[in-house]
């Protein structure tokens with residue numbers, strides 16, 4: 001990624017913090033009939049399409065303030081001395097349609113719990129999506145397993161099921177698809193391949209609260225599903241995470257592992273600490289924030305969906321703008337981000353960075369999204385470590401380096417453009433501003449080239 005570009009969190013913060021001056025009046029009709037009155041591009045000194053700010057994030061109410069104060073005053077801040085975390089777990093499981101939920105300190109710790117409990121161990125290989133936040137493969141490295149990248153379907157932004165089987169070998173233990181940006185991965189095909197090769201499936205649903213695949217919630221489709229509640233997320237608590245699942249014994253193991261390996265349910269107390277464990281617990285404060293945020297999550301999700309569909313209808317016919325497509329079987333995105341691909345050949349070859357700068361100048365915050373992280377420094381740093389050299393033969397590591405190519409993902413990383421979830425919480429008029437700004441740039445592309 002170009003260093004000048006904002007990373008996802010910086011972008012989300014900047015987008016929600018954006019507070020611009022008064023509204024300028026202008027008339028730009030729907031695309032297909034873009035008026036020449038749209039005028040000079042703001043980046044070239046013209047009037048911006050929008051000077052108004054966008055929704056801030058997170059949003060909270062008085063009720064949240066009161067419940068945080070009541071936890072504070074109780075002195076019961078830790079889950080072992082309170083009821084709030086288990087109340088949240090019950091509510092979240094119900095919302096997701098899962099039998100059980102385990103709350104964790106973060107999405108990263110949720111993924112670490114899932115990998116450990118499903119038996120991913122040192123020397124194993126895990127198939128991962130490269131188009132994701134770095135945490136998805138950091139957790140594989142922390143488990144001392146090898147993250148093997150499966151190329152991305154550029155249309156859906158998710159793991160391409162056609163590219164999975166060629167990456168499987170006798171050490172492969174798990175598939176870790178990511179419902180990235182809120183877009184569900186093609187879970188029918190991923191689960192079928194996992195079943196055929198006896199692999200476990202851990203869904204990284206850290207950006208996919210209320211996203212649906214065949215009308216079931218993402219996170220309930222594999223063996224375990226993991227969520228993040230970090231500050232920028234559609235369900236925020238500063239930090240926080242969850243693992244959901246339907247298998248009682250596996251969920252008991254998750255609980256036990258996240259609580260230092262103490263006995264829990266079917267994890268019997270043969271001693272004080274019968275199994276390995278770690279502290280991955282959520283705090284009571286996180287749980288009360290989450291329960292107050294859950295009161296708005298469905299309504300917000302419906303607003304984002306409605307606005308996203310409208311925005312797609314407005315921009316899909318602009319040449320060179322290709323909105324995301326849902327994977328086969330996916331029924332609903334969570335719209336943590338709204339993505340499209342920008343094809344510069346339709347915009348007089350204006351590089352994406354210049355297009356983004358022009359869009360920002362029109363008053364529309366936007367981001368270029370992820371870079372090709374399967375080539376990031378972390379990969380070589382891990383492969384060159386003592387542990388990896390011990391666990392994997394030099395022949396395997398040589399082949400790994402030779403095969404670590406995801407050309408479709410590389411192309412997607414060059415073309416993607418994102419809008420943040422909070423921008424989708426506004427009105428149709430806000431979506432018109434986005435569409436009008438893109439159309440205006442398209443109309444003036446020759447002047448920007």
Ligand SMILES: Cc1ncc(COP(=O)(O)O)c(C=O)c1O
Pocket residue numbers: 106107108109132133135136178180204206207227228229230239240241
């Ligand atoms: C796809 C994905 N996976 C994992 C994580 C890790 O979650 P957390 O930041 O809560 O540890 C995130 C969070 O940004 C994410 O977006």
